[in-house]
Amino acid sequence: MGKYKIFIVLLALFLVVGASCNLGGLVGKGESGSEVKDDDYTGAKGLVLSFAQGLPPTEIWKDVDFSVQIDAHNQGGDDVSEGKVCIGSFPDRTFSGNDGCEDIGETIMGRRNFPGGEIQTYGRDKWDFKLEKGFDVDKDYVFTAKACYKYSTSLAPSICIKDPFADARDTVCSAGELDVGSDQAGPVAVTFLKEDIIPKGDTNELLFTIKVKNVGDGEVIKHDEELDDKCSFDNRNQKDVVKVEILSEESGFSAASCKNDGELHLRNGEGSIICRGIEVEKGDSYTLPLNMKLTYGYLSRLKGQIKINKEIGGK
Template sequence: MKKILLIMVLLFVVGCSQSEGPSATITNEDLYKGNIGLVANFGQNMPPVKVYENDIFPVGIELSNKGAFDIIEGYLLLNLEEDNMELEKGDIIKNLKLKGKSLGNPKGDMEIVSFFVKAKELGKETETITSNIIATSCYRYKTFFSKTVCVDTDFYNLKKAKKACSAQDMVFGSGQGSYVPIVRIEPNMMEDDGIIKPMFVIYIENKGQGEVTNPNSIKKICSDEQINPEDLNYIEVEAFLSETPLVCRPSPIKLQEREKVVRCVLEEGISKDVPSYSTILTVNLDYGYTDTISKRVEIRKII
């Protein structure tokens, strides 16, 4: 069995990446669809289901950036049960950089990150033991939202003139190419002494299995350092109406229930005498994202 595992180590490709050629059917709008980001899976038979004590075996993590944004700063942390296994060589933390979907690479980058692990010798009275291998990914990611909205200066239809548009609630089910999409927007035109202050109630949801984190603390989260609770469930928000910044509250937001509402308003307002018009609402979300996968390995005693 040890010989087979050693052959696997020699033949194993330490890392690879791939890009897809340009597609004739994908559009720029298609890139910003889907509720997905970085996907991680253990490679086939990496690690094996069963090994023997003192065996050295590969652990391969297949990583695919299926979202719309490049991972420029990311980390992969391997956790082993130290009583049963140890890293044979290298570091338990690897840096990650994977490009997201693009017109020239519609599936995004894929990479295999490898580790080599040694099963420790079992005790005299132990014939077999099962141990967990855990891989945690931490990376900075974004959500970009841009849609046409109506600035409705006659929200209650009191004017006789025909309006160019009417403000309506909007629901978005196709995502924005990330695990944390904007799922709903409710416009509200607030009037204050002849001034209309457009406000947009924005619903944000975590559609993935992982957790959002402070984008400035992702390296610490993928380490043995103590995590500050304030760094968890953290998203920075900025919004623009055309090119004018909106004031968003709260910001940053805490996504503790996997869904959160943020209200963004044009504080300077516009005169209610201005006719209703359509313009672009842009929302940027900046956050870290962390997710974990695990696999059990049976370690057997050599008899």
């Protein structure tokens, strides 16, 4: 009988521990059905580029073909469905295969829909160095790649619904500066969010002060800018504009409106905007998620080195 009781106790402990492990970090499922965990909402990256090993090789020779291959890894939370990947940094006359860009093609899923983020590969075969005059040999040269793409950062921080003059003992939350986390699974993030509650007749209006920053290592492209064939954005007006949206209708309220129709111009990688228009009944006291979305374009770059030799073996 004693052995039987011991077995029952051990079995119960096993079930409790197992359930705890399965629950840890799990917050839902992505669109593809994959589990979405807490760390899928962290980080400050979008598409991360890398050269495949040996492609291009560290050394090349005249009349010897070589290949270039770029891995584009979506390390952010949201998917990439529009963009281009570009290879090369030499004049067209230098190689038999010209520099150029290609469309991203199929969607590259982010960590919220694909565990770890999806990787797609781009590249070209049969490149050949033509050794034109004026180009030094037996020397290291920079070989580059870049990607321009449409991206977004989604977050849902908790806000407070309450009367602004209510006694703290009668409310379950407080307004003011709110927690948005240290990073949000994207290269552009909300770094500051303040909520003010303003009495307005029979209702209270919510006013939000939002600060946004380029926290990645690339460049922000205007959210509605067309991506050209060279991922080239030389005009200042093409850069540093983020679309800020509060999708409040998902929470059962009227949509909020943001200043300048939500277009936020960054200065030195940062900017702030005010959004308002959500009205709630007086007397309520509860928290709810504020569904926010930042939409923008982004330009990521990659550099490597190759040595150009005149003859096989560099002799």
